[in-house]
Amino acid sequence: MLENFIQNLAEWILAVSNGEIIWVAFYAGLFVAIMTSLGAMVAIFARRIPEEGVDFSLSFAAGVMIVASFTSLILPAIESTDSFAPAGVGIALGVLLIYAIDRLLPHEHLVKGYEGPKSMKNRLRKVWLLVIAVIIHNLPEGMAVGTSLVYNLEVGLVTAIAIGIQDFPEGTVVSLPLATLQKKRLQPILMGILSGFAEMAMVLLGAYFFTLFSWLLPYGLGMAGGAMLYVTVKEMIPEIYKSEKSETLVTLGFFAGFYVMLLLDSMLG
Template identity: 75%
Template sequence: MLENFVVSLSNYLLTLSNGNLMIVAFYAGLFVALMTTFGALLAIFSNKMPDWGIDVCLSFAAGVMIVASFTSLILPAIESTSSFTPVGVGIFLGILLIYAIDRFVPHKHLVKGYEGPEELKDKLRVMWLIVLAVIIHNLPEGLAVGTSIVFDLKTGLVTAIAVGIQDFPEGIVVSLPLATLQKKRLQPILMGVLSGVAEWIMVLVGAFFFTIFHNLLPYGLGLAGGAMLYVTVKEMIPEIYKHEKNELLVTAGFFLGFYVMLFLDSMLG
């Protein structure tokens, strides 16, 4: 059933875009940005969110990202080239890219606290530091959608659907803490929208670059996969388990995301 839906959606988008993958990428990016926005709208109900809710949202997103890194990016790239080398180089570059961003862009995690250049620590408001942290998380996801659409439209759309699903709780993650800290509603929602727009831009950047430099696509798939793995393992998992509370719920959230992405991918066989 899902396979028929994705095939029909692929054909519809190709017809709508006259076969232009950039237009397809535009719609896919719009979808993930809207899902982030819908999650951000829950900031209106911030007082009703349980303490463990943000951790479960993050863990669900982590489960989706772990599976998507392999099933939508790394393994298809290896199969298409029958070689590990370009994918391995891409993974390394993806890790290096996010490490550099993580090292030099000031941002603040909810639990781990501030990361980035110390001289900028007191020059940005807490609101922007949290938003920058979420944008860093979202960049590999946007890149993953854009590159996978260029590689294979059906795989790309499944990736967009899965990323969109997990962007809903990620929109909650960026907006609710801000709403709680500031006792406001509009500004946190706008910050959540901003993080979704950043991801949309990365979808377009990834699709545009690898449409032009198609020979580099295996490296791009590896790069997106490595970047997602780095963010998940280095940032998200330590963040969700740092509290050492509600570990069963957090773990259940992770495996729910894991199963959702695995199910979506397996339906296309």
């Protein structure tokens, strides 16, 4: 049933887009942006999110991203060329790209604290440092959707659906802590929405670039996979395992995300 839904969705989107991949990317990007925005709007009704809820949401996202890195990006890159070399180069480029952004852009994590140039630590407000950290995390997700859409429409839509599902709690995780920090509602919600549309911009950029330079697509798939793996392993997993008291819940959240993405991907097998 889900497989038929994805195939019918792919045919409908192609029809309304007149076969233009950029319009397909626009709709997919709009979907992930809306899901992030809806999650951010939870801050209108809720005062706070339990710490266990934050940990479960982030670990769910990590599970989705780990599987998507391989099934939607790295393995297709290898299969499309019958060689590991382009995928391997792409993975390394993705890791280096996010590593450089991580080091050069000032940002702050709620748990790990400040990262980036020390000279910028006191020049930006804490709220902007937190938002920049979220946007850095969202860049690989947007790139993953955009590049996978160029590779295969149905694979790209599965990736967009899975990323969108985990973007809803991510949007909440962004806006609620900011609302608590600032004692305000509107600005944190707008910050969460901004992070979603930054992700949409990467969907469009990735799709546009690799449509123009299709011969680079295997490298792009590997790069998006490497970038997502870096963010998951270096940023998200240390963040969610910060406290020993919720280890079981975190692990369950990770495997819930793992299974959801694997199930969605298997529908196309």
